[in-house]
Amino acid sequence: MSNVTPRRGRSAAGRAEVRRDLVTAAVDLFTAQGYDETTVDDIAAAAGVGRRTFFRYFKGKEDAVSPDHELGLARVAEVFATAHPTEPLLSVVLRAGETVFDLYLSDPGTARKRFALVHEVPALRDREAAMVHRYRRLFTRELAARLAGVEDGDLRAAVTGAAVVAAHNQALRRWLADGGTGEGTEACRAHFRKVADMLPLEQAPDLEQVARRLERAARSLERRA
Amino acid sequence: MSNVTPRRGRSAAGRAEVRRDLVTAAVDLFTAQGYDETTVDDIAAAAGVGRRTFFRYFKGKEDAVSPDHELGLARVAEVFATAHPTEPLLSVVLRAGETVFDLYLSDPGTARKRFALVHEVPALRDREAAMVHRYRRLFTRELAARLAGVEDGDLRAAVTGAAVVAAHNQALRRWLADGGTGEGTEACRAHFRKVADMLPLEQAPDLEQVARRLERAARSLERRA
């Protein structure tokens, strides 16, 4: 007695397609008629799926705009996890930041739309702040694990993590304000190097403590996954 | 035909009393039976008011836990607005941070309860992140206005603002983890001074640009109020 129209989404490729359609529909509708004026029914209908299906793809209405943050967090964690032990800490941090930047740069068009939306809609702004918070926590935790034994290591980790995330956001905003074209990666790298000059990370950590804290951090990450 | 029982809240003192009762009820109920398991009806009933009245005191369910952030933001803005022009910038920033710290310290007991709640409940954690974001934006904006003409002033403002807020949070967490008693203010000050040593703010700004940007920042703040 249920719907008989052909439906996508039964295969992995189909699911990815439905997901894309939902994101596009959400961004377009939010932009065209406003966030509060758009219901989840509208988005689902525009993507050709049922309202219930929308909530199988996203945790909530807000998630449909920027669904790639989990991926960004995973990439950052991967950079830290796979970094060579002898690579300078600041280099690892900057590489992790550039990884996130590249994620935004991969699709400048929708990045602009999302930026405008997140800038204007309070609910989306708050959600973005929560995501930034998670990035900052991740950076800080990884840094703290690697600064064990350094004087005021935790404080340096907190300051450095917050600074890197703030610099990343500022680079992103400037890149988008300047048109969001071309050499964003280079501008971002230059930006980050300036931040590096401002930060105090030169002291050598205590390697035994680093090993212990990295283990703890790994366990903590596993517990959350 | 409406309720005939005596009601508070008709005078300013009465309103403050109702507000306190709602906060206490919310914190206690959230702690006792969980955030999701507590409805706004429960909170309102526990405080002896109607559900509709709850939403006249708070924007939403999340606001009942930490209703003092607007006050904190206002105090920070006030510190910046009333600071003597010759006071070193870093000193102003640290005083602003300590002002917020004092706000938490004024009631250590509920600060502990709130901390535990915010730590565990995702919705409250996200809301806290959004508030931290607003603090960071305020610090960054005020710093940027006062760093006009300095090389990479905006970047320094973003880094310094983020660092100060991060250091503040870390000091707060440590203070609460250590029992949340006694000389929190002193520990916080020492903490902040260490951060000061890590940050680059020694260059002299261009005073004309500073004046222009302070005016702009003031207009921006007025527009939001």
Place this chain on the structure above:
DNA sequence: CACTGTAACGGCACTCCGTGCCACTGGACA
């Protein structure tokens, strides 16, 4: 090709949040 298991889908019903509306009430003030 027929059969079966499984995973995704869509509809339905439900709870709760947040809001507009409105009748009521207690206090202030002329």
Place this chain on the structure above:
DNA sequence: TGTCCAGTGGCACGGAGTGCCGTTACAGTG
């Protein structure tokens, strides 16, 4: 005493998010 009026609370409504369940497409097996 009569008149405002700010605060109150009930009511109803729309929308978010969730549990449940019957249905459907597809994969795998014989």
